[in-house]
Amino acid sequence: MSIAISSAAIYSVLDPISKATSLSVANLNAGTGYMPLGLAYGKRPVYLLTTLCTIAIMIWAPFTSNNGQWIANKTLQGFFGAPLEALCEISMTDIWFTHERGKYLTLYVLALYIANSIAPLIAGFIAAGQGWKFVLYWCAIYNAVSLLFLYFFLEETNWSRVLEASEEAIMDGQTTHLKHKKGHHDEDPKQEDLERQPSQGQGAIYTRKTFRDKLRLIDTTKLETKNGKDMLGQVVRPLLYLKLPVVVFCGVSVGCYQMWLSFLNGTESMIMTDSYGFSTVLLGAPFASPIIFSVFGYLYAGVFGDRFIVKMARRNKGVYEPEFRLWLLVPLIVLAPGSQLLWGLGAYFKIHWMGPVIAMGIISFVTVVGVQVCVSYCIDSYRALSGEAIVTVILLRNNLLFGVNYGITPWVTNMGLRNAYILAACLVFVQVLSFFIMIKFGKSCRGKTVKLYLKACEQLQAAGLMH
Template identity: 45%
Template sequence: MFLAFGWGRLFWQHCALQYGKRPVYLISILATMVIQVWTPYTKSNGKWIVNKVLHGFFGAPIESLCEISITDIYFQHQRGAYIGLYAMLLAGSNSFAPIIAGFIADGQGWQWVLYWCAIFCGTGFAFLFFSMEETNYSRVVLIGHENEFHKPNHLTGMVSRPPIFLTFLVIVYAGLSYGSNLVWFNILNDTASLILGSPYSFPAWAVGLYISPIVGVAIGSFYTGPIGDRIVLKMARRNNGVLDPEHRLCVFLPSLVLVPFGPILWGVCAAHAINWFGCVFAMSVIALTNTIGLQLSVSYCIDSYRDLAGEALVTVILVRNRRALLSTTVSHRGSQTWGIKMPSSLLIPLEWLSVLHSFCKIRQGIESKECFSVLTLCRENGQQWFNLLIAILCDCAKVI
């Protein structure tokens, strides 16, 4: 399912850019509703695999198309708050859904967990059908023509572009940053049942009560949203009214402390059987850093390549999935071979260096833009190539 979530974006994202976002949303949520109704009746392994592949394929727009709809509606200095709200709903659903599902399964049976999902999807389909407008910009033709204008179909070319976007360092960085912050949330889900069992003796329903991660997600969304927008605007005023995409990376500052703190606290509490509150607090911190990484990585990519954001985010998600899959697999197999301490000791410095690299990119990105502006200015004014070379070397020296 998660593999189909990743590769399905190659189809749906480009369909949305070519034909419109509204039909993609409607098809996705309607197909998901049908799949949820079908799931309780899958009795064989083959049917289950087909069900999950279709579920991932039709659900793929959830992680890459919503951000583009936000950028269609709101200005750059407003996007942080709304992408933060989107991040809260996306990351918070991973913690909130098990709480509801556990009570539904106990009261009505596990099949009704899926039936209620289908009911929610049906309600969402009706809401989108009657209230959602198309956000793709369509220019109004003021003067009529005899021949109708047909928009060229670039769908085939769009599907082949993600490998090209891998040469864009900002896009690759955003994907790696997103994946680095997602790794520990995956490890948390993988080890929660093991760690919260003995000696804490949490029952199964209590392990599923992800209340502390919900609190962390809410705090992270508020920090990267309204507070993050204020920080970015303040930095733009200091920069003579120019808002650089790298300004948003300054919001990563708390992650320098929180990214290593959360996993270390989680591992130490598990290894030494410290009070259960330490584990619960660590879960909240990990969810907080995951939300910060999600929002800022996506916002940085969109702010850097606004016109290419729809296609660039597909590459970001693909890089994120490969990064998260690699680290999660290594951690899982390493935990079985060497225990929990060794993989964690290797992954924590790597994730911390990923956050530290964000602050290196703040100056590097701005200085690179200055280097490019010097090149353009010299070409326009017809300066000698010697002066051009000296200017570029000076700016490159600043970056180094």
């Protein structure tokens, strides 16, 4: 939330920043497009380092006076803020089992988008009372508090797991047994392998870390393990997952859902000021609507969604298919394009301000549900690859976000509110409907990529990174 708030806080103070500097609103919006370009790898030390660097970046931001400095500031903020989404989701796959991740992923998405909404809401009041520069200073302060919290309470989640038992990968209705004994594929394992296995009914023995051990920035005992030597593999493998249709679908879909939210964020200040005459202090108030609707999104995708997929599995004779979760996107066929029309056309025809405010909430609901369902679908489909597959999803999403943030202002300015949002509604309608393609062909696509999946599993197992 601390990183997300730092990214979203400027949305309700774009006009004051533009008036106080030589930067146009178009340049300010374009700068936000550079933020998602970076991608960091690591766990505890990366969280701490990137939070520390974000503090410095937010202190620097008020002193930027030209477009080059602004772009540099936003590029670095994006680089150091990348763990906000890539690393957080990977850490969650470390901590929770597959049957638990749905609920926690929804809580994560909820926190992410509440931060996206609460930041401009609070920023409007801060800007009115203390000036727009203090919006950025308070972000630095919040990150400083977050840094202390992370240092004392964020434990390293990465570890080398030794698996000796076979693991079943069920793809396209067929069961394939993966041998996890490195270099041993015979049915009669050697004596040395048997000696390393726990006896029947005996679990592995672990030593509990002390609180002091948990505070270490880097666990030196891990430096000689296979994990560190596989750094190149961790960089290359996510690119290979572009061959997996399910992963590509999830990445593009997540990017689209967040793209429409970015479209809203980038135009909120302009629309509420020009069409409704909102003052700086009031520009943040409409973001209360997305906060409320995001909670509804959590209840729908998280609470109802988990019950829904269990019911679907029971109807399927107890067999769960990842595509079952995609049926939760059906209401979005109407809500996604409808909210775009209500927001853009409502402002164009200057209907009562409550209409666009409700549209803001529905857009956030759509984003929370769409992102959670697609991320969960990706993890359910390739659970052993979930950590690295999420990186591929984020890479695809970031490319879409870069484009839309860079072109928000020219798009609306050149086409006008009415035409821009009619086009947006048509595009989001087609995009949402694409989930029917995966419902129809998703299982067969997973079946055709079994060899690639098994090869990736072997590489992960050899590197000690199997989830």
